[in-house]
Amino acid sequence: MGIAERKTREKQALRERILDAARRIVMRDGFAALSMRKIADAIEYSPATLYLHFESRDEIAHALCAEGYAQLLETFVPLAAIEDPRERLHALGRAYVAFGLAHPQTYRLIFMEDPSYTSATLTGNRSDDSGDAAFQIMIDALDALRDAGRLPLPSTASVVWAEALWSILHGIVALQLTCPVFPHAAPELLVDVAFGAWFAQAGTAAKRRGNGTAKSRARPATKADTNATKKAQAKPEGTRKAASQAKATPKPVSKADSGAASGPPAQASPAVPAIRRKAARA
Amino acid sequence: MGIAERKTREKQALRERILDAARRIVMRDGFAALSMRKIADAIEYSPATLYLHFESRDEIAHALCAEGYAQLLETFVPLAAIEDPRERLHALGRAYVAFGLAHPQTYRLIFMEDPSYTSATLTGNRSDDSGDAAFQIMIDALDALRDAGRLPLPSTASVVWAEALWSILHGIVALQLTCPVFPHAAPELLVDVAFGAWFAQAGTAAKRRGNGTAKSRARPATKADTNATKKAQAKPEGTRKAASQAKATPKPVSKADSGAASGPPAQASPAVPAIRRKAARA
DNA sequence: GTCTATATGAGGATAGAC
DNA sequence: GTCTATCCTCATATAGAC
Structure with a gap:
């Protein structure tokens, strides 16, 4: 039964990798920025694979x-x-x-x-x-x-x-x-x-x-x-900054750099019109 | 100058209608469910019109x-x-x-x-x-x-x-x-x-x-x-329910029906895959 | 198990015609 | 002022090939 065990282990490992990636994204950019695509990108798998380990994005959120x-x-x-x-x-x-x-x-x-x-x-x-x-x-x-x-x-x-x-x-x-x-x-x-x-x-x-x-x-x-x-x-969590200066500084947070999780910034540049949000079904 | 005044008044009126509709949507379904399209539908204007009165969805949110x-x-x-x-x-x-x-x-x-x-x-x-x-x-x-x-x-x-x-x-x-x-x-x-x-x-x-x-x-x-x-x-605010029983009961809220604003329900039916959320730019 | 490709649907915002 | 049409981005989720 060593084969089955290895498979189970590997499956578990991938599950962990998914969660790790998800956690990193959430900690860096906030939960709102967590998407299946980004997780998939991060672990270098296709989005579809995630659904073999988690039923939905919500399930990942629950795990986190x-x-x-x-x-x-x-x-x-x-x-x-x-x-x-x-x-x-x-x-x-x-x-x-x-x-x-x-x-x-x-x-x-x-x-x-x-x-x-x-x-x-x-x-x-x-x-x-x-x-x-x-x-x-x-x-x-x-x-x-x-x-x-x-x-x-x-x-x-x-x-x-x-x-x-x-x-x-x-x-x-x-x-x-x-x-x-x-x-x-x-x-x-x-x-x-x-x-x-x-x-x-x-x-x-x-x-x-x-x-x-x-x-x-x-x-x-x-x-x-x-x-x-x-x-x-x-393991402090930063704020999603403009992704340029957000270098994930490994210093202990001092409330200033972490607490201010800015949502959709008001100064959203018109050139980048991508602001998504959770919505109810109509 | 009566004409200009009338126009100003009309413009103000439409602005109010927009905000009214937005407020209704937010109160019923939560801010996450607020979209320019839905506002436009509610007031029976095209989405583009909204942008003549508000620069963005965020500006509407600020007004609210x-x-x-x-x-x-x-x-x-x-x-x-x-x-x-x-x-x-x-x-x-x-x-x-x-x-x-x-x-x-x-x-x-x-x-x-x-x-x-x-x-x-x-x-x-x-x-x-x-x-x-x-x-x-x-x-x-x-x-x-x-x-x-x-x-x-x-x-x-x-x-x-x-x-x-x-x-x-x-x-x-x-x-x-x-x-x-x-x-x-x-x-x-x-x-x-x-x-x-x-x-x-x-x-x-x-x-x-x-x-x-x-x-x-x-x-x-x-x-x-x-x-x-x-x-x-x-003017109590209800919770976005399944839109079937959510009849906006005009009774004074008793905390039970209003406080529990459920976000994206975990029981999202697979048949209705529409769950959006606010996201950061990649 | 894993992938590519795609279906499906929603959203913000704008260009340009009326 | 207003609308139609459209662009672009984003997401969840599945089908079917490897």
């Missing part, structure tokens, strides 16, 4: 989502070991935002592109039973905080609080990715401010229980999670 | 953004008169979220679709000098809260706080619009929880200064802003 989400989870796992639940939550928040900023295109794909992608990623993820692992980590931390008597929280409310926390994290990332021009405080600072305000009364680590103003927490913000998200930041 | 943002501002204005700054902030937050849920497609277009749209809407809005009026209203409320000594906030921090608040509001709306399937607390509840947590120490109106748990604030949440956003909710 699953990958990205797994990557996010990886950055969460070590943080879940932080003892102090307040610090744990804070670290998770910073890591979440850092992930979103380091992988803007992946984050967009998972959480901002299409409801079906998000749903599929969060619900039908892996062999896990319950829906969302990352989410559960946050709930656990809140429960721990409550059990320690540091947060007057009904047992049913931790889920709601976790959702509220998730909302602000997502809001920070999404806002940063979608409208980077707007005069905006550093996302890391926003996380700190938010957590400072939320858990002021749950003060624990002797930090001043003021409401986390700019100066008090601005500076050490991004220090802590640098290690945690180092792997993540090793 | 400006309209939508103005609409959002309208719902804010009366709330800015609320005396108690805490209540004012809370009301603004509820109104913001209510707007997003009542006009999912418009909200998407302004804040979630394309950075250039968001930027253009927020910065180059109207004859105003400063960038963002809605944002300023929030800052003012925070300043008032601080000036009343109810929030120990440095004068420079109110901007940051406003951005953090905006982030959570955006996060709540965006999350609701993008992944509605995820077991999620009611958005209004999330707003209340968040504001309760944020301004627990700024307690004012004799409300219990607990951290706004589920039961304490769940029920009266959406009551207050119903009037404020009545106009808004009078």
Whole structure:
């Protein structure tokens, strides 16, 4: 049966190559620029071949989502070991935002592109039973905080609080990715401010229980999670630039070059009239 | 000069018709489904005519953004008169979220679709000098809260706080619009929880200064802003359904029928291979 | 399994006739 | 001002040869 196995292996390998190419395209140019043709070009196969491995472009997108989400989870796992639940939550928040900023295109794909992608990623993820692992980590931390008597929280409310926390994290990332021009405080600072305000009364680590103003927490913000998200930041995603200056600089992203994923640029040169977009059936 | 005036009027009228049609399409099927051809069909003109009034599809999108943002501002204005700054902030937050849920497609277009749209809407809005009026209203409320000594906030921090608040509001709306399937607390509840947590120490109106748990604030949440956003909710935006059952029901939206704007459905029937998407130039 | 070639359909934008 | 006709680009997906 060695032959069959080799064939299976080869098939798997090609599948991986497809996903690799797709991931590269998405990371460089954004999901909108992902097309079967481009993937085929990249791996030097014909477009038709892709359909032997994936049913559709959507299926590839789903696979990419699953990958990205797994990557996010990886950055969460070590943080879940932080003892102090307040610090744990804070670290998770910073890591979440850092992930979103380091992988803007992946984050967009998972959480901002299409409801079906998000749903599929969060619900039908892996062999896990319950829906969302990352989410559960946050709930656990809140429960721990409550059990320690540091947060007057009904047992049913931790889920709601976790959702509220998730909302602000997502809001920070999404806002940063979608409208980077707007005069905006550093996302890391926003996380700190938010957590400072939320858990002021749950003060624990002797930090001043003021409401986390700019100066008090601005500076050490991004220090802590640098290690945690180092792997993540090793593969930053850039923005599709004019393809001339977009050289995929291997430097760690600094939010400026990655977050501003420009969609169809308003300055589309009339000479190049090619702007496509997702459309509904008429 | 009556002739010239009439012509100007007629030109303006057609411009309005174009925008009306575009708005209808966006509200019903989402921005992705907006095409020059469809607009032209809707107003019974040729596609070429559109280009006499708008330079490109993007320009139409920008116009729609400006309209939508103005609409959002309208719902804010009366709330800015609320005396108690805490209540004012809370009301603004509820109104913001209510707007997003009542006009999912418009909200998407302004804040979630394309950075250039968001930027253009927020910065180059109207004859105003400063960038963002809605944002300023929030800052003012925070300043008032601080000036009343109810929030120990440095004068420079109110901007940051406003951005953090905006982030959570955006996060709540965006999350609701993008992944509605995820077991999620009611958005209004999330707003209340968040504001309760944020301004627990700024307690004012004799409300219990607990951290706004589920039961304490769940029920009266959406009551207050119903009037404020009545106009808004009078024109709900539905989701592009299979176009068969999508009858544009003129009932006030209840978040269920509007938020779940599904993009390219995974169950795209093979017989109808028309799924387009925005793409970058190669 | 893989490819070439092609069917099918949609879109933005423009030239040039009326 | 408006339309017809058209260009060009892009996509998904399949048929049928190798």
